[in-house]
Amino acid sequence: MEGLAQNPWAALAYLVAGVCFILALRGLSSPTSSQRGNRFGMIGMTIAMVTTLATHFDFNKICVTAPLDDPTYYDRCSSGGLTDALFVAAAIAIGAVIGIVTARRIKMTDMPQLVAAFHSLVGLAAVLVAAAAFLNPVAFGIADADGVIHQVSRIEMGLGVAIGAITFSGSVIAFLKLNGNMSGKPIMLPGRHVINLATLAAILGLIAYFLTDQSPWIFWTVTALSFAIGFLLIIPIGGADMPVVVSMLNSYSGWAAAAMGFTLHNSAMIITGALVGSSGAILSYIMCRAMNRSFISVIAGGFGGDGGSSGDGEAKEQRPWKLGSAEDAAFLMQQAEQVIIVPGYGMAVAQAQHVLREMGDKLKEHGVRVKYAIHPVAGRMPGHMNVLLAEANVPYDEVFELEDINSEFAQTDVAFIIGANDVVNPAAKTDKSSPIYGMPVFDVGKAKTVLFIKRSMGGVGYAGVDNDVFYADNTMMLLADAKKMVEEIVKSLD
């Protein structure tokens, strides 16, 4: 491994950068320390970049280039000159402008798409770096002078390019589904499990074969197959499972960075990769637990496209339900002591978070205690609802997690459900045959009155299950677009 004998100061700097990244995540344990954490992240990234630039660019150095007619000779000089530095500066500037403009302009409701798009870039960058290392291994210090790549580096590189490619194509599909360019419905290919397993086996087999033979065709086939499997893995997964998919791809982007860190013997990359990898894995676990589904069954896909799959075979009988108006809702809430608002993805779609906060403020003027209850899988990515409420200036100490607030519904006058459905469905507790059975849900039915905003009585949530709450005696259905309905309630509260 002496090929990559690092300057000890550089190695130390990369370690410091890695520690900054740990502190960046640590800062997120509370909103008060989070901004400091983000600054640690920026400092860490600056240290890592400056260190690389300082050790790999040398404007005074004259590299002795090899005779061009000798194809076996690899250039030993891995320092860039002034021209290279200008190119790099331009590349960074282009990226910075695109990144900052996007970050400023993006709507908070579109955050899941943005994160998916960013994941795809990490994946593609990993593929490109792995390819660059494969094409010019001496510059990366992973080959001997004849260009024979160290065996352990071949494995690391193969894994890096495979995980990177899966992250890229998977994230592109996730982006298209979240952005609405592609239907959220699961697309089921016949025999897809066999195809997927065979592709995966082929990738692993080829990486193993890469150990003995570093021919380019193996490297590029691994890359192509990995692009394909990323695509195949995500197309059968329905829109409602996107929180898990986004978290999983987050994890993959970390593992890809870690694999490249192994290749380059860079501690900053390994520390980051391990952090991000475990972060995504934990988020996926939290999301799966919140839906009571195993990770395998989510990955197997096919769940939650449209409301087509009826949970019970017999025709749904027409059950009576009560229709309410904005005035009724306003009256009931004004009289209440405590109102708990349960937002869901529908609130994000309707962009109703701002007017919802206005409603909350009005209620507080009437002396009502207002709380927000957020289910872990509400929205399209972990914490999606929290960001939207924060954007609308809802103080974060009025926002509660499932386990912290669920016992309060019994002492609550009004449960106000806006854009959520499956997360308040009691079938998850009572009906063993229901596809959402076992999922932890809000006990909204225990509140004195349930106000349920819904576009119409037709659709039945992503899981395609009917919801007994609609027909309960203490439920009043408010059938309208979420934003319009809340606007009307606000007017009636004046």
Place this chain on the structure above:
Amino acid sequence: MDFISILSIFVLTCFVGYYVVWSVTPALHTPLMAVTNAISSVIIVGALIASAAIGIGGTGATSKWLGLLAVVMASVNIFGGFAVTARMLAMYKKKAR
């Protein structure tokens, strides 16, 4: 660094990550994803090395261009990721009173 010391860093950081991430409040899970996105772009280190290397012949030059392309992508992520995280975190406020 030999393989074992790298592997040690990796394994130990996985444990650090486990405990650090469990302590992240669920309200900040979206910023967590955005910031992990930004920091995983530390892969730019590899891209910079590729862009710095003087390559001769066909593959060397290709390697350099691939590196530069990777620098652009990683920078989008780094600048965009940190900026959007900062924007989100600035919105989380406590009760005014």
